[in-house]
Amino acid sequence: xxxxxxxxxxxxxxxxxxxxxxxxxxxxxxxxxxxxxxxxxxxxxxxxxxxxxxxxxxxxxxxxxxxxxxxxxxxxxxxxxxxxxxxxxxxxxxxxxxxxxxxxxxxxxxxxxxxxxxxxxxxxxxxxxxxxxxxxxxxxxxxxxxxxxxxxxxxxxxxxxxxxxxxxxxxxxxxxxxxxxxxxxxxxxxxxxxxxxxxxxxxxxxxxxxxxxxxxxxxxxxxxxxxxxxxxxxxxxxxxxxxxxxxxxxxxxxxxxxxxxxxxxxxxxxxxxxxxxxxxxxxxxxxxxxxxxxxxxxxxxxxxxxxxxxxxxxxxxxxxxxxxxxxxxxxxxxxxxxxxxxxxxxxxxxxxxxxxxxxxxxxxxxxxxxxxxxxxxxxxxxxxxxxx
Numbered sequence: 230x231x232x233x234x235x236x237x238x239x240x241x242x243x244x245x246x247x248x249x250x251x252x253x254x255x256x257x258x259x260x261x262x263x264x265x266x267x268x269x270x271x272x273x274x275x276x277x278x279x280x281x282x283x284x285x286x287x288x289x290x291x292x293x294x295x296x297x298x299x300x301x302x303x304x305x306x307x308x309x310x311x312x313x314x315x316x317x318x319x320x321x322x323x324x325x326x327x328x329x330x331x332x333x334x335x336x337x338x339x340x341x342x343x344x345x346x347x348x349x350x351x352x353x354x355x356x357x358x359x360x361x362x363x364x365x366x367x368x369x370x371x372x373x374x375x376x377x378x379x380x381x382x383x384x385x386x387x388x389x390x391x392x393x394x395x396x397x398x399x400x401x402x403x404x405x406x407x408x409x410x411x412x413x414x415x416x417x418x419x420x421x422x423x424x425x426x427x428x429x430x431x432x433x434x435x436x437x438x439x440x441x442x443x444x445x446x447x448x449x450x451x452x453x454x455x456x457x458x459x460x461x462x463x464x465x466x467x468x469x470x471x472x473x474x475x476x477x478x479x480x481x482x483x484x485x486x487x488x489x490x491x492x493x494x495x496x497x498x499x500x501x502x503x504x505x506x507x508x509x510x511x512x513x514x515x516x517x518x519x520x521x522x523x524x525x526x527x528x529x530x531x532x533x534x535x536x537x538x539x540x541x542x543x544x545x546x547x548x549x550x551x552x553x554x555x556x557x558x559x560x561x562x563x564x565x566x567x568x569x570x571x572x573x574x575x576x577x578x579x580x581x582x583x584x585x586x587x588x589x590x591x592x593x594x595x596x597x598x599x600x601x602x603x604x605x606x607x608x609x610x611x612x613x614x615x616x617x
Contacts, residue, residue, distance in 0.1 A: 239536035242530075246550055249530075255427040260423070260557075278364070280366045281309050284310060288321060289323075290372055291490050293372060299377070309362070313339075325339050340361050375489075394449045396442070396443075397441070397466075407495060410499070414570065416585065419558035426565075429482060438466040438467060449476065501599060504591055511592050525585065527550055558571065
């Protein structure tokens with residue numbers, strides 16, 4: 230009986246590894262497709278309409294001043310920045326005041342958002358901030374995003390076409406020197422972003438947004454229902470992109486890759502954050518979450534090697550999986566994201582993939598998430614206060 234079970238596990242592991250090789254191939258094809266498409270986004274370079282940048286804030290996150298300051302140095306005329314906080318005494322308000330004094334020529338406004346429209350405070354604030362925005366082209370990005378001088382010009386450019394309803398950006402992580410923070414950064418560049426490019430290839434485009442940047446027209450936001458219906462969703466960026474795509478409009482990936490400043494995660498904090506993210510994906514895209522089982526190529530290949538008792542074919546399978554995994558990491562992380570820190574972290578990929586497989590399994594158990602110090606349960610992608 231035992232040898233029979235070993236053979237079953239051997240075959241299952243080999244099939245899982247083979248499927249993962251196909252997934253790595255999709256990621257590489259997705260990356261090549263994206264690189265080929267980038268020159269086509271150079272059209273309509275004179276398209277520079279007035280833009281309102283919406284920046285919801287909560288507390289003084291790491292390098293908040295540097296991240297917000299980068300939005301004051303944009304090579305773009307005719308934009309304003311709307312900052313939003315839930316309470317006037319929020320420590321982020323002092324950072325905004327510092328920027329006002331440093332950049333008097335940049336139009337900046339701070340909105341104190343007194344209404345509580347849902348469990349997602351960020352979206353609740355956005356619904357109130359947009360009322361203060363003067364312009365019809367809107368850009369939303371998280372407070373921990375740092376951008377380059379040409380960011381706004383490149384992000385807005387695809388909206389020159391009426392069929393484009395949203396533009397979003399890939400991003401790389403700026404990590405702290407802790408293991409948890411480095412694993413987070415590594416996962417963004419070598420796991421999350423390749424998955425986005427694979428989805429773009431398979432579906433002929435993406436149908437979701439990324440919190441690093443959401444650029445869209447006010448009229449399309451209104452047609453999609455506005456921010457208010459999203460105020461209980463955890464993955465609000467995903468949901469807004471999905472709703473704009475449902476209008477028959479394209480969601481485009483910008484040529485611009487931005488940088489997110491990561492917290493100083495300890496290993497337990499990293500695992501907690503990843504578990505929250507796993508349960509968020511499971512709530513937003515249940516079928517897609519199941520499909521993630523085929524993304525753990527190294528884990529499957531190692532299992533196949535163990536169950537095959539070191540057979541030659543299993544070593545070849547493991548070597549192929551490792552080579553393709555590194556190829557994906559290099560092409561996406563280095564070429565597309567320009568992640569200069571990546572080469573020094575590549576040795577952590579086996580640990581990152583092993584932990585990722587465990588987190589994926591744990592994501593099926595329970596619906597409880599901890600977000601900004603509060604405990605919620607997830608029900609169909611929506612946040613509900615309390616334990617579950």
